[in-house]
Amino acid sequence: MEKSVSDIDQNTILKELKKRLAFEKSYSKVLSSMCTPPLEISRKISAEYAEINLGDPGLFPETKQMELEALNSIAEILQAPMGWTGSITSGGSESNLLGCWTARNWSKKTKGIKNGTLLLPESAHASFEKSIDILNLKSKWIPLTSENKLNLELLKEELNETTVGIVGIAGATGTGACDDIKALSEIAQDSNTYLHVDAAHGGMIFPYLKDIGREAPVFDFQLEGVCSITIDTHKIMGGLIPGGSIIYRSSEFSKTIAKGITYLSDSTTKQITITGTRPGNSVIALWVLLKYYGKEFMIDRVKKSFVLTDYTAEKLRGISSISLTFDPTINIIGFTNTKLSNENLVAKLKEFGWDLSIYSNWTRMVIMPHFSIEMIDKFIKDLENVLKE
Numbered sequence: 011m012e013k014s015v016s017d018i019d020q021n022t023i024l025k026e027l028k029k030r031l032a033f034e035k036s037y038s039k040v041l042s043s044m045c046t047p048p049l050e051i052s053r054k055i056s057a058e059y060a061e062i063n064l065g066d067p068g069l070f071p072e073t074k075q076m077e078l079e080a081l082n083s084i085a086e087i088l089q090a091p092m093g094w095t096g097s098i099t100s101g102g103s104e105s106n107l108l109g110c111w112t113a114r115n116w117s118k119k120t121k122g123i124k125n126g127t128l129l130l131p132e133s134a135h136a137s138f139e140k141s142i143d144i145l146n147l148k149s150k151w152i153p154l155t156s157e158n159k160l161n162l163e164l165l166k167e168e169l170n171e172t173t174v175g176i177v178g179i180a181g182a183t184g185t186g187a188c189d190d191i192k193a194l195s196e197i198a199q200d201s202n203t204y205l206h207v208d209a210a211h212g213g214m215i216f217p218y219l220k221d222i223g224r225e226a227p228v229f230d231f232q233l234e235g236v237c238s239i240t241i242d243t244h245k246i247m248g249g250l251i252p253g254g255s256i257i258y259r260s261s262e263f264s265k266t267i268a269k270g271i272t273y274l275s276d277s278t279t280k281q282i283t284i285t286g287t288r289p290g291n292s293v294i295a296l297w298v299l300l301k302y303y304g305k306e307f308m309i310d311r312v313k314k315s316f317v318l319t320d321y322t323a324e325k326l327r328g329i330s331s332i333s334l335t336f337d338p339t340i341n342i343i344g345f346t347n348t349k350l351s352n353e354n355l356v357a358k359l360k361e362f363g364w365d366l367s368i369y370s371n372w373t374r375m376v377i378m379p380h381f382s383i384e385m386i387d388k389f390i391k392d393l394e395n396v397l398k399e
């Protein structure tokens with residue numbers, strides 16, 4: 011017989027959940043994810059402000075203002091010029107879809123391009139495959155150089171009057187490589203082509219590299235040809251999951267996708283997101299991260315990840331059956347081994363509780379701020395054992 015609502019005992023439910031999800035709450039053996047546990051304060055904010063819906067900003071004007079302030083901080087990180095626009099999104103996939111949608115609509119509006127082609131590197135994230143499908147775009151996937159960057163010469167061969175946009179990646183998912191965004195910007199400017207930069211992962215890393223004494227590629231709005239940038243807040247920054255953003259150089263671009271929604275509390279609301287109803291709690295938590303934790307917090311997180319990446323790479327180089335696939339440029343490591351197939355190795359390590367990613371020719375690790383030396387040492391020991399078997 012079904013229980014009535016008054017019979018439901020929350021404590022029993024919470025206890026059951028604790029038991030069932032005990033192993034899902036920890037990132038202690040996750041070596042494959044660009045996500046990382048959010049701060050305690052973000053968790054509290056998440057619970058406290060769960061009912062806020064930024065899809066209806068007229069009902070929550072103060073949260074809307076905080077969203078603008080958070081976007082302003084992100085626009086500053088990306089050196090956006092006056093007149094920038096943008097939105098907080100559900101993450102890199104939504105931001106990339108928005109970037110492609112805008113490229114398509116802007117190219118149609120300003121140049122009359124219909125059924126156009128998007129040019130993007132073979133390293134581009136799967137979210138672009140989704141975007142191309144949803145937006146009914148044609149696509150040309152441009153091969154990479156030996157440094158895993160978009161091959162500029164091959165791109166130039168494909169660029170023509172049917173091109174709706176170029177995509178450059180600042181921090182590729184598989185290798186961490188940053189395309190030559192400066193060169194792409196010049197190509198985009200010379201040909202009056204929309205350039206979207208996917209900095210979902212690298213966007214919160216590259217701006218802090220100089221502060222930790224490392225070389226930093228330029229990928230942001232300092233480059234005049236860059237029209238929009240994806241940058242995630244749930245990756246190395248550690249914002250609530252999911253969370254991301256897109257910043258546009260100007261409303262000239264974003265207004266081509268804006269939709270008015272008259273039934274909302276503020277009937278003049280125009281949305282430039284895919285989602286309608288959107289969580290306010292993650293925006294408030296992000297605002298707190300940006301306002302109270304800010305630059306020093308990010309420098310610390312990036313530094314920690316980079317020091318641990320160097321440490322892990324060194325340990326891997328010390329195993330004779332392992333070769334690094336590329337010299338890590340950010341906190342992403344790829345390696346191959348001479349003993350087991352990529353799939354087998356990942357499956358065996360899973361038996362020890364470790365999670366790694368399978369790429370076409372390498373095993374991938376993403377070294378996030380939740381890692382520690384002890385965690386890496388434990389992993390290396392298990393890896394050596396698996397390779398010895």
Ligand SMILES: Cc1ncc(COP(=O)(O)O)c(C=O)c1O
Nearest residue numbers: 044101102103135183208210211
């Ligand atoms: C470069 C890049 N772009 C986009 C995405 C998609 O982001 P999300 O999973 O937040 O949708 C990822 C995810 O790893 C990524 O690495």
